[in-house]
Amino acid sequence: MQIGKLSREVRELAQAARAASRSLALSGASARNAALERAAGLLAERSAEIEAANARDLAAGREAGLSAAMIDRLRFDRRQMDKTAAGLREVIALPDPLGTVLAASRRPNGLELQRVRVPIGVILMIYESRPNVTMDAAGLCLKSGNAAILRGGREALETNLALGRVWAEALGAAGLPPASVGIVPTADRTALDALLEMDDVIDLVIPRGGEGLIRAVAEKSRIPTIKHYKGVCHVYVHAAADLDMARRIVVNAKVQRPGVCNAMETLLIDAAVADRFIPECFRELRAAGVELRGCERTRRIAPEVRPAGEEDWAAEYLDLILAVRVVDGVQAAVEHVNAWGSRHTESIVTADRAAAEQFLAGCDSACVFWNASTRLADGFEFGLGAEIGISTDKLHARGPMGLEELCTYKWVGRGAGQLRG
């Protein structure tokens, strides 16, 4: 395909999504839920077609030498379809976020003023291999009245196009514009670059994937972009910590699922308890397969640990590796977090309320916990009912983003001829 034609084609797709977003903003929750229900149903009815498309992606991926892990992420089988359909039905059961009056007042001149929650409009999702995102993310966008443009990975294109046909049929059956979900029919960078310039048509970009992808998108995009660069999360074991609780939290935060963004990457231990805490904690971490890297003071207590440097304080291992640093007091812990963290999630373990509050107030992060595992920073754990991502930005949405964070608001004023005096 020619580059010019290709850019034109994705521009038309985006324009169609913009037009569809106008209808979606005015649609009722029942129509949007009906589309989600039909899509869930079609995943079962069309499973053979979807599996065939996925098989073509898998074959091409194997031929291209994708790793076993990547092939695994690319697979979209009956079990995945059932899980995805169940997820869509959970989203259906969530309350409609739209139309909520967020604030209301009667102005002195009699104007009845409301802030009302409305959809953002058109959301461009950029993601990598997992095809389930094509269903999950579009489902959340539709539930919140937004049109979605989905740009998945090159390796999943056939599967994503098959899932796009599911969406088109489901939307049509519910009386909603099929263009409400647009699948970018190419993984060509030129097409993506064309989309990232359409700030008059697309309202929000959400890139999901590795830090490289997100930085590249954020740099190119003229459209507001919600970013999640990385999760360098900390647990700080304070001098007044219950050391048993601290050990359980540390092990859970590191080991329970090390490959995700809310797993702990650096453990900060107060100098006052380092002697008592380190030996047993390290034993348990090692038993769970964790490789330890420590500062000089850590290594005085545990000399077998390999030395940690600045690159470790900045590292998002996403693996069974843990950096450990001994610090002197809450202020030093907060300073380490603010200097080296990624503003994602931090936790202090202590029985001292004043120390806890100092830490909670001082850490400039989306989620701050007292006596709890960093792994709890999650849309479902927070009761949002869904999660489109976790923002480490401070604007618009911070931390786990659910349906409400896919919305904006408008000011609605109802008057009787009020003028400016």
Add this chain to the structure above:
Amino acid sequence: MQIGKLSREVRELAQAARAASRSLALSGASARNAALERAAGLLAERSAEIEAANARDLAAGREAGLSAAMIDRLRFDRRQMDKTAAGLREVIALPDPLGTVLAASRRPNGLELQRVRVPIGVILMIYESRPNVTMDAAGLCLKSGNAAILRGGREALETNLALGRVWAEALGAAGLPPASVGIVPTADRTALDALLEMDDVIDLVIPRGGEGLIRAVAEKSRIPTIKHYKGVCHVYVHAAADLDMARRIVVNAKVQRPGVCNAMETLLIDAAVADRFIPECFRELRAAGVELRGCERTRRIAPEVRPAGEEDWAAEYLDLILAVRVVDGVQAAVEHVNAWGSRHTESIVTADRAAAEQFLAGCDSACVFWNASTRLADGFEFGLGAEIGISTDKLHARGPMGLEELCTYKWVGRGAGQLRG
């Protein structure tokens, strides 16, 4: 000054603002209010020094051939200082936005979860000639616990530096870091470009000024930017309008202050009432000095009006000029607004509730009014108590932005050892 040295200097200023923002986030409202009060007091005490600096800017501006209007905007005399001090004292009287618990829940695992309002951090304000912005904007940033980096126009540099000394002294007197307000000591573009790349140090950019400035900043910035490109606001006179009310609203929206963003730029008249509405309304607009430009159907009723084209539908005149278009019904009005408007403020005049609600829901704009002048889209009119700007973006803040919109939130979880299962 060498370019390398200059970039280094503004980077240091930004780093100092970042450090200051950590203290501000933990500061009490009384300290922040004390700084504002001291700054208001210093405007009177230091008026001679400030006027001398302003006189140097005015002389240089005259020498550089600035227009009378620009010279007027640049002037910062005793009267302006008194007004600015009064404005700061109004901000002091507003409630502290920080620490508010926006939502709270006890999770099934016992975690006590809160969303708490906190400052954004470091805000870069970019603006043009008016030196009062140096006091007003910094005052709002400080009140909301944010550090401010202020980059005013080249022509106001001496005045702004004098006002920066006022801030430094006021902050010091209140026990807050003087670096909480940083004046960029140069109008060199290289220095600004260096700042716009510091996405690890600056959290938010708010450019205020002409569309060209804002587009240039938005394009360069790697930092989230809140934009207000322009205000192409509409009034739609519906078939069921009270035509007297409609005329009063139209005249107010166009004439009361034509040079501001919430003034009406295009008048949409329903074909059903065009014959009855146009003659008297146009007479009154002309009497107020308004130049009219109309579509073909308008000119059939008022042939003396000069023809309007697409450039008029897109125009932000900011002047006593009005584009007029006859449309067929609410849907056509909404389509015109969404196609040509700037998503700022629109108003429908009608006695028909259903028509009004269709317009309010259909217009994709920050503020939508029923039977009220577009001029009412304003932070003070909305009861925000202050206004840092009006956003035509949909992310983070939409429409008038007050103190709460200068804040973000963090998730605070207090537990008793909760783990992820």
